[in-house]
Amino acid sequence: MNIILVFPKQETAKNLKNVLxxxxxxxxxxxxxxxxxxxxxxxxxxxxxVSNYKLVDGMAIDIYExxxxxxxxxxxxxKDYVEARAIPDVFSLSTPLHVSELLSTMEVMSYAxxxxxxxxxxxxxxxxxxxQKTIDQAKALLMERxxxxxxxxxxxxxxxxxxxxxSVVETAYMILTLMKx
Numbered sequence: 765m766n767i768i769l770v771f772p773k774q775e776t777a778k779n780l781k782n783v784l785x786x787x788x789x790x791x792x793x794x795x796x797x798x799x800x801x802x803x804x805x806x807x808x809x810x811x812x813x814v815s816n817y818k819l820v821d822g823m824a825i826d827i828y829e830x831x832x833x834x835x836x837x838x839x840x841x842x843k844d845y846v847e848a849r850a851i852p853d854v855f856s857l858s859t860p861l862h863v864s865e866l867l868s869t870m871e872v873m874s875y876a877x878x879x880x881x882x883x884x885x886x887x888x889x890x891x892x893x894x895x896q897k898t899i900d901q902a903k904a905l906l907m908e909r910x911x912x913x914x915x916x917x918x919x920x921x922x923x924x925x926x927x928x929x930x931s932v933v934e935t936a937y938m939i940l941t942l943m944k945x
Contacts, residue, residue: 765877766792766811768835770801770827772820780814780866787867789874798822802830810834810881812873817841828854836873836880895933902936905943 767789771777777794784791792811793804798821801813805827813835815824824839828851831837836855839846843858850856855869891899899921906917925935 765790765874766808768792768801768804768808768811768813769794770796770798770813770815770819770824772796772816772818776816783863783866784870787870789870796820798826798830801827805831805835810877812836812838812870812877814838814840817845825849825851825854836877838869838873891933898933898940899936902939905940909943 767784769777769780769791771780771794774794774796777796781791781794792808795801795804796819798819801815801819805811805813811834813827813831815827815838817824817839818841824837824841828835828837828839837853838855838857839851840857840859840861846856846858855873857865857869902921903914903917906912906920907914910917912920921932921935921939924939925932928935930938
């Protein structure tokens with residue numbers, strides 16, 4: 765899990781980084797501006813962003829709105845600011861920050877993040893038209909040459925894919941290559 769810290773004062777970021785590392789979290793990047801945070805986020809596929817509410821070149825909400833749903837977001841700021849700007853899907857902690865609150869919030873966020881990742885992996889991948897065409901051609905060839913039904917041909921490609929550790933599309937391509945020779 766990638767964690768990005770965004771704080772204008774690097775001393776604050778350093779202290780938080782030490783606390784998180786001692787608790788077993790790996791901090792991917794520690795930056796001080798919105799622009800740097802968005803750059804760091806673009807280099808990671810997903811993760812958690814922990815940010816001060818106010819930065820030199822903008823507000824934490826700017827990062828949240830630009831980073832998208834790929835990141836869990838924790839905003840840290842003064843109690844009146846944090847309470848007045850309660851945003852759905854954004855975790856927040858008020859200052860002064862207590863280590864126990866930070867770590868329990870990170871635990872909740874880590875759990876939410878791992879559930880989100882699991883959900884994303886479970887989503888069926890959308891195949892391009894060309895990939896689907898390759899699979900359909902391989903099934904047609906198996907049906908023609910081996911007398912299989914479409915369901916049997918599909919299951920054969922899936923099983924071969926799992927057995928060989930390749931994608932269904934790669935397996936279909938290999939079947940086409942081998943059977944056309």
